[in-house]
Amino acid sequence: MATRTSSPTAPATSGALLVDFDSVIGQDRKPFDATKLGTTVTATVTVRSIDVLAGGHARGIVDGDGGYAIFYVARGFRIVLADVLKPGAKVKIRGAHELHGMIPTISIFAARAVDA
Structure with missing residues (x-):
């Protein structure tokens, strides 16, 4: 049984969240959907929704620049x-x-609160 909580609507551009990552020329920034599978990315975001699933894992939506x-x-x-x-x-x-599945996803392994 999933538990869903959410806050106001997210922008309409899926996968366009700007993320930072290390490239061959150093630190780089581009839309999430333009990064390669396996790339470790970082972004400052607002959590818009989160579903806690029966197995204890979760999924949701974050939005930010882009x-x-x-x-x-x-x-x-x-x-x-x-x-x-x-x-x-x-x-x-x-x-x-x-x-x-077939959905590009940020698999989060670290997060910290940011002062507003």
Whole structure:
């Protein structure tokens, strides 16, 4: 049974969230959907929604500069990050560009609150 919580609407541009990552020429920034699978990305975002799933993992939507992206949090990380990843919270996230099903997703493994 999923538990869904959310805050106001996200912008209409899926995958266009601007993310920072290391490239061959140093630190770079581009839309999430333009990064390669397996790339570790970082972004400052607002959590718009989060669904905690029966297995203890979670998924949701974050938005920030440029648009929004879908995220996933594995059960072990969700337990640690539960107090940080809440609807309406402004956070800095770090995760990997992965596919869940066929959906490009930021698999979050670290997050911290950001002062508004």
